[in-house]
Amino acid sequence: MGEFLSLREAVARYVEDGQTVALEGFTHLIPFAAGHEIIRQGRRDLTVVRLTPDLIYDQLIGAGCVRKLIFGWGGNPGVGSLHRMRDAVENQHPCPIEVEEHSHAGLAERWRAGAAGLPFGVLRGYVGTSLADHTKTIASISCPFTGEELTAVPAIHPDVGIIHAQQADRDGNVMYWGITGVQKECVLASRHSIVTVEEVVDEFAVRTGGVVLPAWAVDAVAVVPGGPHPSYAHDYSDRDNDFYASWDPIARNRDAFANWLAGVTGEAS
Amino acid sequence: MSSCRQNGQWTSDEMMAVAAARELGDGVVCFVGIGLPSTAANLARRMHAPNAVLIYESGCIGSRPDRLPASIGDGVLSETAVANVGVVEIFSYWLQAGRIDVGFLGAAQIDRFANINTTVIGAYDTPSVRLPGAGGAPEIAANCGEVIITLPHSRRAFVEELDFVTSLGHGTGSGHREQLGLRGRGPSAVISDLCVLRPDPVTKELTLTSVHPGVSVDDVRSATGWELAVAEDLGTTPPPASEELAELRELKAAS
Numbered sequence: 164m165g166e167f168l169s170l171r172e173a174v175a176r177y178v179e180d181g182q183t184v185a186l187e188g189f190t191h192l193i194p195f196a197a198g199h200e201i202i203r204q205g206r207r208d209l210t211v212v213r214l215t216p217d218l219i220y221d222q223l224i225g226a227g228c229v230r231k232l233i234f235g236w237g238g239n240p241g242v243g244s245l246h247r248m249r250d251a252v253e254n255q256h257p258c259p260i261e262v263e264e265h266s267h268a269g270l271a272e273r274w275r276a277g278a279a280g281l282p283f284g285v286l287r288g289y290v291g292t293s294l295a296d297h298t299k300t301i302a303s304i305s306c307p308f309t310g311e312e313l314t315a316v317p318a319i320h321p322d323v324g325i326i327h328a329q330q331a332d333r334d335g336n337v338m339y340w341g342i343t344g345v346q347k348e349c350v351l352a353s354r355h356s357i358v359t360v361e362e363v364v365d366e367f368a369v370r371t372g373g374v375v376l377p378a379w380a381v382d383a384v385a386v387v388p389g390g391p392h393p394s395y396a397h398d399y400s401d402r403d404n405d406f407y408a409s410w411d412p413i414a415r416n417r418d419a420f421a422n423w424l425a426g427v428t429g430e431a432s
Numbered sequence: 433m434s435s436c437r438q439n440g441q442w443t444s445d446e447m448m449a450v451a452a453a454r455e456l457g458d459g460v461v462c463f464v465g466i467g468l469p470s471t472a473a474n475l476a477r478r479m480h481a482p483n484a485v486l487i488y489e490s491g492c493i494g495s496r497p498d499r500l501p502a503s504i505g506d507g508v509l510s511e512t513a514v515a516n517v518g519v520v521e522i523f524s525y526w527l528q529a530g531r532i533d534v535g536f537l538g539a540a541q542i543d544r545f546a547n548i549n550t551t552v553i554g555a556y557d558t559p560s561v562r563l564p565g566a567g568g569a570p571e572i573a574a575n576c577g578e579v580i581i582t583l584p585h586s587r588r589a590f591v592e593e594l595d596f597v598t599s600l601g602h603g604t605g606s607g608h609r610e611q612l613g614l615r616g617r618g619p620s621a622v623i624s625d626l627c628v629l630r631p632d633p634v635t636k637e638l639t640l641t642s643v644h645p646g647v648s649v650d651d652v653r654s655a656t657g658w659e660l661a662v663a664e665d666l667g668t669t670p671p672p673a674s675e676e677l678a679e680l681r682e683l684k685a686a687s
Contacts, residue, residue, distance in 0.1 A: 189490050189519055190505020214519065236567030240466065240503035244564070252562045264551070267489060268523035268571035275520045287528050288571045291600035291612050297556050312613065342490045342510045345519045372516045397507055404502045
């Protein structure tokens with residue numbers, strides 16, 4: 164239905180403690196503002212899903228929102244580690260988190276199965292690696308037609324999928340372009356979805372590689388210009404590589420992180 | 433890390449990037465990891481391999497960036513690509529289906545059969561170091577025609593035994609990949625800042641085939657965590673040519 168809500172209203176209406184939530188976007192179009200709103204609203208015990216946890220999940224984990232992380236590659240791209248994630252995994256700070264680890268190909272297949280309404284996805288993957296020994300959601304399956312051994316991974320169906328797009332039109336259809344990641348699958352696989360957008364336009368232009376999600380496939384649209392910062396929105400903003408670098412010392416130090424967090428929650432000391 | 437020795441003309445990091453770039457043939461379709469592989473692949477494209485097709489897992493096909501991408505999702509990869517597709521599609525239709533000639537990967541740790549660990553140091557449930565994890569690498573290593581790996585040489589990186597196999601190289605050696613039904617041939621070269629290692633044609637164990645200028649076999653041995661096999665016809669890597677250095681430095685300066 165593509166209902167226009169404020170970000171605060173959208174998160175308050177759809178995101179609840181204990182749910183499975185996905186904020187997707189592959190380096191590009193990461194919905195940081197929505198993540199900060201989840202932190203501000205104090206959500207807890209979330210299972211969060213993303214191919215690349217990136218800073219957005221480092222922040223949610225550090226803020227104590229996360230009970231379980233389902234992911235593929237957990238680094239600060241081009242910089243180093245995600246230190247809040249590492250502190251949680253290595254030292255159980257601020258709380259223990261469960262980790263369910265996949266490859267990007269496997270997790271992408273889980274998204275596709277979720278979007279397609281199938282119980283599982285199939286791929287040539289994980290064979291010979293240690294991942295299958297530690298991740299219960301990786302299983303072997305034989306093709307009923309050829310007998311070939313393949314790998315099955317279960318569909319993902321988050322309670323809420325959240326993405327950022329460049330534009331919505333006045334009917335609540337949304338459009339994004341550039342690096343398009345798994346956002347379409349995220350929205351279609353999720354029970355509810357929230358899309359933050361840079362702006363509302365009267366009419367979408369025809370764009371190479373543009374993806375349009377019809378309003379009736381999206382629950383809420385919130386206009387949040389700059390919503391992906393320090394990630395970016397192609398044709399609207401550049402990735403703030405300096406912020407990604409500056410995150411490293413913030414996330415390495417629990418006090419520095421607490422200061423950053425106070426800036427997000429408005430409880431600055 | 434060993435990677436900043438200078439000889440006055442070039443650094444060992446530059447030698448590593450140049451040697452890795454030389455591995456990439458012209459016209460090949462290459463799935464490129466971020467970091468060192470991306471540097472090497474883009475250097476190759478500007479030197480001897482102008483028709484190499486660079487594919488990034490962010491869904492960018494045929495990217496021709498004029499600077500090094502800061503991340504796998506850098507806008508320059510998308511803007512300069514022939515086609516942009518979603519992440520499901522890049523892994524499924526393009527990688528898994530066998531359309532990629534070469535996978536170009538980095539690594540945190542590697543063993544003598546070029547298996548890669550980028551997941552944990554120590555026990556999985558109580559790791560002493562939690563590394564970023566798999567990303568695209570396991571299926572790149574499985575499904576590309578061949579794999580080139582580049583990483584700086586040290587005993588912490590070249591280890592006797594991996595705590596976790598994130599991406600399979602030659603497994604336990606001869607015949608293992610075939611036995612598992614993997615379609616790609618696996619690693620064909622490992623390029624470090626000290627040397628080039630290639631799998632023995634029979635045993636698949638990494639063998640020292642070329643030392644970089646100024647590096648001795650003992651230097652490589654002391655930075656390797658297993659008893660190193662050395663090729664009978666051990667060579668010396670040609671030093672970076674001035675054109676290679678100029679292109680590499682220009683690429684880095686633009687980034």
